[in-house]
Amino acid sequence: EAGVAQSPRYKIIEKRQSVAFWCNPISGHATLYWYQQILGQGPKLLIQFQNNGVVDDSQLPKDRFSAERLKGVDSTLKIQPAKLEDSAVYLCASSLARAPNSPLHFGNGTRLTVT
Amino acid sequence: DQQVKQNSPSLSVQEGRISILNCDYTNSMFDYFLWYKKYPAEGPTFLISISSIKDKNEDGRFTVFLNKSAKHLSLHIVPSQPGDSAVYFCAASADGTASKLTFGTGTRLQVTL
Numbered sequence: 452e453a454g455v456a457q458s459p460r461y462k463i464i465e466k467r468q469s470v471a472f473w474c475n476p477i478s479g480h481a482t483l484y485w486y487q488q489i490l491g492q493g494p495k496l497l498i499q500f501q502n503n504g505v506v507d508d509s510q511l512p513k514d515r516f517s518a519e520r521l522k523g524v525d526s527t528l529k530i531q532p533a534k535l536e537d538s539a540v541y542l543c544a545s546s547l548a549r550a551p552n553s554p555l556h557f558g559n560g561t562r563l564t565v566t
Numbered sequence: 567d568q569q570v571k572q573n574s575p576s577l578s579v580q581e582g583r584i585s586i587l588n589c590d591y592t593n594s595m596f597d598y599f600l601w602y603k604k605y606p607a608e609g610p611t612f613l614i615s616i617s618s619i620k621d622k623n624e625d626g627r628f629t630v631f632l633n634k635s636a637k638h639l640s641l642h643i644v645p646s647q648p649g650d651s652a653v654y655f656c657a658a659s660a661d662g663t664a665s666k667l668t669f670g671t672g673t674r675l676q677v678t679l
Contacts, residue, residue, distance in 0.1 A: 455609070482665060493570070493655050493669030494610070507666060542609055546665060552617075554600060554664045557609030 453477065455558035457543050463564045469531035472561045476545030484555065485518055485528050486542040494542055500526065533565045569593045570658050572670035579677055585643040587673050589656030592637065596658040601630060601641050604653045615664065646677045
């Protein structure tokens with residue numbers, strides 16, 4: 452099966468600029484996640500979708516971050532305006548909704564550098 | 567507050583020997599634990615998991631041990647192979663599922679020839 456697709460792979464922007472990341476999950480996976488991984492740390496959950504609805508966005512900095520999954524498939528994560536501390540790898544993951552212990556399948560991530 | 571801790575940032579093991587990666591957690595509500603492996607420039611890939619109702623789970627060369635009283639789990643890889651060289655993340659969940667994971671900071675394993 453095709454894996455989780457993410458684009459772009461790399462992005463360099465200046466602080467206060469905007470940026471958007473795209474994710475296409477594995478076909479049939481109803482649950483989609485965005486994680487932020489800062490260098491030297493483990494991934495941290497930003498937001499979880501079930502189909503096109505938000506399940507958990509408690510750790511999403513909503514003043515500058517937004518995410519959507521309009522048709523329950525692809526998702527975009529946006530940062531506006533970016534800060535230096537947003538430099539990280541942004542990982543998208545998906546899993547089967549009907550299998551509680553279905554592990555997360557991660558994409559290769561987008562590495563964001565904010566200068 | 568780091569609820570999942572991997573206190574060894576790196577580990578070097580000879581090929582053929584056993585690799586033991588350790589993980590400690592502080593949240594007693596965690597009831598499902600996973601190990602992920604990550605190669606450079608790739609996303610983490612699922613390796614093995616264990617529910618809190620068990621104390622051991624085995625899959626080929628990989629075994630995960632859970633000590634609930636000590637809030638400690640470990641991943642054993644035997645025998646270690648050069649292809650096992652990667653960063654290993656311990657992750658935990660408090661709702662019995664593999665979602666909403668809290669990750670540790672990772673341990674870089676290097677398997678030498």
